[in-house]
Amino acid sequence: MKHAQSAGNIELVDHEASRDRDAVVRMLQHAFAGDREGIEGWMKVGGEANFRTLLDSSRPAATLLRIPMGQYFGGRSVKMLGIAGVAVAPEDRGRGYAKRMMQCCVQAAHNEGWPLVGLFASTHSLYRSVGFEHAGHRFQYTIPMTQIDAGPHSRERVVPLDPESAEIAECYAEFAARYDGTLDRGPYIWQRVKSPRGEEHHPFGVRDEHGTLQGYVFVNQKRRADGRADVNLSDFVFHSAAAGRRLWALLADYSMMSHDLIFFGGPTHPALLLLAQQRYSIVNKDTWLIRVSHVKAALEARGYAPCVRAQLHLDITDDLVPANAGRWTLSIEDGKARTEQGGRGEIRVDRRGLAAIYSGLLTPTQAANVGLASGDPAALHAAGSAFAGGAPWMSDHF
Numbered sequence: 001m002k003h004a005q006s007a008g009n010i011e012l013v014d015h016e017a018s019r020d021r022d023a024v025v026r027m028l029q030h031a032f033a034g035d036r037e038g039i040e041g042w043m044k045v046g047g048e049a050n051f052r053t054l055l056d057s058s059r060p061a062a063t064l065l066r067i068p069m070g071q072y073f074g075g076r077s078v079k080m081l082g083i084a085g086v087a088v089a090p091e092d093r094g095r096g097y098a099k100r101m102m103q104c105c106v107q108a109a110h111n112e113g114w115p116l117v118g119l120f121a122s123t124h125s126l127y128r129s130v131g132f133e134h135a136g137h138r139f140q141y142t143i144p145m146t147q148i149d150a151g152p153h154s155r156e157r158v159v160p161l162d163p164e165s166a167e168i169a170e171c172y173a174e175f176a177a178r179y180d181g182t183l184d185r186g187p188y189i190w191q192r193v194k195s196p197r198g199e200e201h202h203p204f205g206v207r208d209e210h211g212t213l214q215g216y217v218f219v220n221q222k223r224r225a226d227g228r229a230d231v232n233l234s235d236f237v238f239h240s241a242a243a244g245r246r247l248w249a250l251l252a253d254y255s256m257m258s259h260d261l262i263f264f265g266g267p268t269h270p271a272l273l274l275l276a277q278q279r280y281s282i283v284n285k286d287t288w289l290i291r292v293s294h295v296k297a298a299l300e301a302r303g304y305a306p307c308v309r310a311q312l313h314l315d316i317t318d319d320l321v322p323a324n325a326g327r328w329t330l331s332i333e334d335g336k337a338r339t340e341q342g343g344r345g346e347i348r349v350d351r352r353g354l355a356a357i358y359s360g361l362l363t364p365t366q367a368a369n370v371g372l373a374s375g376d377p378a379a380l381h382a383a384g385s386a387f388a389g390g391a392p393w394m395s396d397h398f
C-alpha cells in the first residue's frame with residue numbers, strides 16, 4: 001500500500017503557510033535537477049504566492065505551482081489552471097503524496113470555479129488516476145534551412161518589434177482562437193515566449209498596408225561547434241497566407257549561416273501548410289492533459305459549432321468531485337451551451353473520457369473505442385459534431 005502514513009493530518013496549503021521554504025526549494029531542486037539559484041529564479045517568475053505545499057503533520061511533503069491562464073476551445077477562451085513543478089523529495093516518493101496533492105489540487109480548483117486544470121506530465125498514470133486525460137499534442141518540427149520553400153512572397157513590411165508591445169498579444173489572441181488547445185497566455189507563458197530558459201528571443205512582424213500586425217515570429221539563434229547556428233522559434237503566428245509566406249521568407253534569409261529551423265505546434269500548425277514540400281521531421285515532444293474540474297463551468301465556457309442545435313444527455317462519473325457527477329443535459333445553440341442537471345444519460349463518460357472529448361482530441365465514438373465512453377452508437381456519433389474542431393495542440397510548454 002502506498003499511502004501517506006498520517007492521512008488524517010494531510011492538507012494542501014498556500015506556500016507562505018508552509019513555513020519551510022528551504023524544504024520546498026530542496027524538493028524542486030531534486031525533482032528538476034536544478035541548482036538553488038535557478039530554482040529560486042523560476043519560483044520568482046511563477047510567483048511564490050502561486051505555489052501550494054502538501055503538509056503531512058506540518059511537514060512539507062510535496063509541492064506544485066499553479067499558473068492561472070486560459071485555453072481556447074471552440075473559439076472561446078476557457079479559464080484553465082496550469083500545474084507545473086509537481087515535486088516530492090526523493091526520500092518521500094512512492095508513499096502517495098503526489099496523488100494526494102493532486103486530489104486536493106483538483107478539488108480546490110473545483111471549489112474556486114476553475115473549469116479546467118491542465119498540465120504536461122512526466123508520469124501519465126499519476127494524473128490519470130485523478131481524472132486527467134490526454135487532450136492534445138505539442139510537436140517539435142525541424143526543417144533544414146535550405147529546404148524552406150513557401151512560394152512567392154512580397155519583400156515588404158517586415159519589422160523588428162518591441163517584445164512588450166500590446167499588438168503582439170492582440171495578434172496572438174486572434175490567431176490562437178482559431179485552434180483548439182492553444183493557450184490564452186498569462187504573464188508566465190509570455191515570459192517563456194520572450195525568453196525561454198533565459199534565452200532571449202527577438203520578435204519580427206509583418207504589417208498590412210494600414211500598419212496592423214498580421215503575423216510575427218520570436219527568433220533565437222544557437223551556434224553549433226562549426227560556427228553555424230540552429231534557428232529556434234518560440235512563436236510562429238500569422239493571420240493570412242501572405243503574412244505567413246513573408247515570415248517564412250524572413251526565416252529562409254537566415255539560411256547562409258544556419259543548419260536547422262526548429263519550432264513547436266500541432267498537426268495543424270498553419271506554417272506547415274504553406275510549405276511546398278514536406279521536408280521537415282516531427283517529434284511528439286508532449287501529449288498534454290486536461291482535467292474537467294468544474295463540469296458546468298467548463299461545458300458552458302467553451303464554444304461549439306455554430307450550425308449545431310442539439311441536446312446531449314451525459315452521465316458523468318467523478319468520485320473525486322461529486323458535484324460533477326451524474327446526469328447532465330447540454331443544450332447547444334448559436335455556438336454556446338446551457339447545462340442542467342438531469343436528463344436521459346445516454347452518453348456515459350467518466351471524468352477522463354470527458355476531458356478527451358471536451359478538448360476534441362477524441363470523438364465520443366473514439367473515446368468508446370478505448371473504454372472512456374459508452375452508450376448508444378447513434379447518440380455517441382451525434383455528439384461528435386458538437387465538439388468538432390481540429391486536432392488540439394499548443395506550441396507552449398509550462
Ligand SMILES: CC(C)(COP(=O)(O)OP(=O)(O)OC[C@H]1O[C@@H](n2cnc3c(N)ncnc32)[C@H](O)[C@@H]1OP(=O)(O)O)[C@@H](O)C(=O)NCCC(=O)NCCS
Nearest residue numbers: 031086087088093094095096097098099121122123125126
Ligand atoms: C513524479 C513524483 C511527483 C511522484 O511522487 P510520489 O509521491 O512518489 O507519487 P505517488 O506515490 O503519489 O504515486 C502516485 C502514482 O504516480 C505514478 N508514479 C509514481 N512514481 C512513479 C515512477 N517512478 N514512474 C512511473 N510512475 C510513477 C504511479 O502511477 C503512482 O501510482 P501507483 O503507486 O498506484 O502505481 C515524484 O517522483 C517526483 O517528484 N519526481 C520528479 C519530478 C517529476 O517528475 N514531477 C512531475 C512533473 S509533471
